[in-house]
Amino acid sequence: MTTAAQEFLRAAAHESTDLTRRKAIRHAIDQYDAAVQRGRKQFVDYEAARQKCYEIKWEALNHLDKYLLEFEEKVKARGGQVFWAETAEDARRYIADLAMRRGVRTVVKSKSMVTEEIHLTPALEKLGLRVFETDLGEFIVQLRNEPPFHIVTPAMHLTRGDIAKLFREKLPNAMSSGASSEDPPELVAVARRALRRAFFSAEMGITGANFLVADAGMIAITTNEGNDRLGTALPRLHVAVVGIEKVIPRLEDLAILWPVLATAGTGQTITCYDSLIGGPRRDGEVDGPEEFHVVLLDNGRTDLLADAEQRDVLHCIRCGSCLNACPVFRAVGGHTYGTTYSGPIGSVLTPHLRGLNEFQHLSYASSLCGACTSVCPVKIDLHHHLLHNRRNAVREGDRPWHERAAFKLWRWTMNSAGRFALAGAAGRAALRGLYRLGLEATAVDPLRPWTKYRTAPPIPRKSFRAMWRENGTR
Amino acid sequence: MKKVSLFIPCFVDQILPEVGMDVVRVLRRIGCQVDFPEEQTCCGQPAFNSGYWDDARPLAERFLRIFREAEAVVCPSGSCTTMLRVFYPELLAGTNLNGEARSLGSRVFEFSEFLVNIAGVDDLGAYFPHRVAFHDACHGLRELHINVEPRQLLRHVRGLELVEMSRSEECCGFGGTFATKFGMISAAMGETKAGNAEACGAEYLASNDPSCLMHIDGILRRRNSPVRTVHLASILARTGAANEGPETMSRVRSAK
Numbered sequence: 242m243t244t245a246a247q248e249f250l251r252a253a254a255h256e257s258t259d260l261t262r263r264k265a266i267r268h269a270i271d272q273y274d275a276a277v278q279r280g281r282k283q284f285v286d287y288e289a290a291r292q293k294c295y296e297i298k299w300e301a302l303n304h305l306d307k308y309l310l311e312f313e314e315k316v317k318a319r320g321g322q323v324f325w326a327e328t329a330e331d332a333r334r335y336i337a338d339l340a341m342r343r344g345v346r347t348v349v350k351s352k353s354m355v356t357e358e359i360h361l362t363p364a365l366e367k368l369g370l371r372v373f374e375t376d377l378g379e380f381i382v383q384l385r386n387e388p389p390f391h392i393v394t395p396a397m398h399l400t401r402g403d404i405a406k407l408f409r410e411k412l413p414n415a416m417s418s419g420a421s422s423e424d425p426p427e428l429v430a431v432a433r434r435a436l437r438r439a440f441f442s443a444e445m446g447i448t449g450a451n452f453l454v455a456d457a458g459m460i461a462i463t464t465n466e467g468n469d470r471l472g473t474a475l476p477r478l479h480v481a482v483v484g485i486e487k488v489i490p491r492l493e494d495l496a497i498l499w500p501v502l503a504t505a506g507t508g509q510t511i512t513c514y515d516s517l518i519g520g521p522r523r524d525g526e527v528d529g530p531e532e533f534h535v536v537l538l539d540n541g542r543t544d545l546l547a548d549a550e551q552r553d554v555l556h557c558i559r560c561g562s563c564l565n566a567c568p569v570f571r572a573v574g575g576h577t578y579g580t581t582y583s584g585p586i587g588s589v590l591t592p593h594l595r596g597l598n599e600f601q602h603l604s605y606a607s608s609l610c611g612a613c614t615s616v617c618p619v620k621i622d623l624h625h626h627l628l629h630n631r632r633n634a635v636r637e638g639d640r641p642w643h644e645r646a647a648f649k650l651w652r653w654t655m656n657s658a659g660r661f662a663l664a665g666a667a668g669r670a671a672l673r674g675l676y677r678l679g680l681e682a683t684a685v686d687p688l689r690p691w692t693k694y695r696t697a698p699p700i701p702r703k704s705f706r707a708m709w710r711e712n713g714t715r
Numbered sequence: 716m717k718k719v720s721l722f723i724p725c726f727v728d729q730i731l732p733e734v735g736m737d738v739v740r741v742l743r744r745i746g747c748q749v750d751f752p753e754e755q756t757c758c759g760q761p762a763f764n765s766g767y768w769d770d771a772r773p774l775a776e777r778f779l780r781i782f783r784e785a786e787a788v789v790c791p792s793g794s795c796t797t798m799l800r801v802f803y804p805e806l807l808a809g810t811n812l813n814g815e816a817r818s819l820g821s822r823v824f825e826f827s828e829f830l831v832n833i834a835g836v837d838d839l840g841a842y843f844p845h846r847v848a849f850h851d852a853c854h855g856l857r858e859l860h861i862n863v864e865p866r867q868l869l870r871h872v873r874g875l876e877l878v879e880m881s882r883s884e885e886c887c888g889f890g891g892t893f894a895t896k897f898g899m900i901s902a903a904m905g906e907t908k909a910g911n912a913e914a915c916g917a918e919y920l921a922s923n924d925p926s927c928l929m930h931i932d933g934i935l936r937r938r939n940s941p942v943r944t945v946h947l948a949s950i951l952a953r954t955g956a957a958n959e960g961p962e963t964m965s966r967v968r969s970a971k
Contacts, residue, residue, distance in 0.1 A: 250897075253897065253899060253900055254899045257899050258899070258903070263903070568886045569904070571907075572900050572903040573900060573903075605765075605893070605897070606900065607893065608886050608889060608901070608904070609891070610853035611854075611858065612853075614857070615857055631764070631765060632768050635765070635767050648762050648765065648767045649770065655725070655756040656756075658754045658756055661725070661757070665725075690896075690898055691898075691933070692933075693898055694898045694901065694934070694937070695902070695905070695930060695932075695934050695936075696937045698730055698932065700730065701729075701730065703732060704728050704729050705723050705727060705728040705732035705735035705736065706723075706728055706751070706753055707732075708732050709735075709739075709751050709753075
């Protein structure tokens with residue numbers, strides 16, 4: 242078993258028994274569910290909206306070359322720069338070099354999962370830069386030196402009490418005198434005071450983008466706090482890091498993608514700030530950066546595109562609805578996954594980005610309930626892809642020898658009704674004997690992986706087929 | 716008279732045989748001629764779901780042979796029905812058995828689906844004077860889109876009060892080998908389900924998937940819960956006749 246799998250099991254055992262943490266997550270997701278029910282009412286037919294979004298993403302991904310080149314051409318025509326990064330390292334180096342060449346000392350970041358994916362912040366900090374997350378949730382987890390807990394709500398796991406305590410420790414200067422308040426508006430004001438200073442001193446703003454609009458040559462950024470607008474208007478440099486799968490063909494596609502993203506992500510009808518940015522500041526404009534750079538990141542995405550069975554994973558618009566719908570995520574939380582992308586999308590995507598051998602355990606850590614697939618706004622066949630990953634893991638010989646042997650034996654047994662009936666009778670007799678001696682759930686109980694957590698069912702004396710023979714046939 | 720071939724999941728055969736017998740009783744009550752092809756063992760789902768498709772395939776081929784002549788195959792598990800209807804065609808894609816797999820898929824029915832949609836019955840003359848909540852098992856719900864049929868059947872049971880639990884569509888945490896590979900997560904999900912069942916005031920939690928029930932039942936008993944579990948077929952089998960005895964109503968959980 243790989244280290245990542247062992248760490249997952251350890252963290253899952255810890256988190257799934259942390260009832261306070263689970264209650265906080267449950268509370269957050271209950272509120273989310275209620276909001277989504279309201280948000281969906283804006284659609285006459287939400288299923289049709291999902292289908293439309295699926296078709297837009299399908300079209301974009303099947304003509305990725307065309308739309309990305311169209312996007313690049315239009316951005317360049319407005320004086321923007323486009324860098325094609327094949328790997329995370331390429332992307333980090335480009336941004337680090339740019340920061341060094343332009344004498345950048347302070348960076349403000351708007352929320353972006355792709356910059357988490359390429360571990361950009363530690364790379365910049367290593368060069369001596371100060372990097373500030375400006376999304377409130379991201380700011381909070383950055384102060385805690387933690388990765389985001391959830392791709393949309395990074396601080397979902399924390400209560401307002403946790404946050405007040407954190408701010409008192411880490412931001413004593415921004416706290417108003419004698420503040421011991423856990424009042425959310427007061428806590429927001431504290432973060433705002435701390436972040437204003439960063440915004441005004443930053444030379445570089447880094448954002449992701451929710452969409453790359455090909456025909457307009459613009460990036461579309463969605464936030465609820467407007468921090469992206471300050472972060473792209475004030476600093477001299479704006480760098481947007483975006484996965485290549487984020488391209489969409491037409492500006493008008495946003496008319497459906499924006500409200501669907503808002504509803505699936507947070508239950509809103511539309512997100513508060515939806516910005517379109519197409520280049521650096523032009524003559525006569527009062528704000529905006531002197532330079533506008535778009536880093537188009539591959540980092541394994543073209544390999545996934547070549548996988549006909551699973552390429553719909555690239556449809557993902559990072560709304561987080563599959564995480565919220567997932568009962569496993571609710572039980573173990575986001576950090577347990579040990580990956581940038583957690584929840585069902587993370588379990589499906591991570592093996593493609595970081596290797597199936599090391600991350601196959603995530604595909605097994607699912608009951609395959611399909612709740613994720615049923616809510617995905619772009620109709621990714623998530624839970625079936627978990628099955629496909631399992632099949633691939635077996636095919637590549639990544640599973641332990643004893644499991645492979647067990648299934649061979651199982652197959653041999655099940656291939657004959659006689660062998661099956663005999664094995665069943667022997668097994669039941671043994672279990673009945675053991676349980677009569679009070680040995681259920683002890684080390685000698687062969688069903689211990691089951692009975693450790695559950696009381697065993699009463700083991701019947703007769704099988705169905707025996708009953709059928711006796712009095713079923715009539 | 717409708718001819719029906721039973722598909723009794725392997726663990727029902729070995730661990731929950733009364734569920735199978737109750738299916739037989741109900742089907743006969745509506746005039747079906749019931750057959751149990753004794754060559755059947757397991758449909759192959761444990762191997763398929765674990766990624767061992769090469770080990771699952773021979774069992775799928777076996778099932779196709781066994782049920783080749785069957786007019787209608789009825790199964791008291793949404794999950795095992797899903798294996799045949801949804802996953803056999805994928806497992807046998809690109810082989811010359813793919814067409815046969817699709818044919819079997821169109822002839823196999825989950826128990827409640829068969830009663831309501833094929834046999835056209837919703838009142839089985841059953842009597843079960845208890846408060847019952849229904850747990851929507853995932854495969855039946857999301858792969859077969861069954862959620863109306865079981866409730867329709869329950870509403871026609873005399874004396875039965877159907878209550879809805881919160882998040883009835885949330886997975887109970889069984890998930891096949893997941894239940895043992897990730898026992899702590901499975902149990903945490905089961906605890907949530909058990910808590911929701913208790914909170915709605917139901918005496919019984921019913922479902923159309925015996926595997927979920929076996930898991931939830933084990934969780935409920937470990938926490939000494941008053942809620943008991945019962946398969947839909949076992950409710951429908953019970954008519955209140957004197958010879959049924961007081962303890963046969965909870966087939967999944969016989970009195971200990």
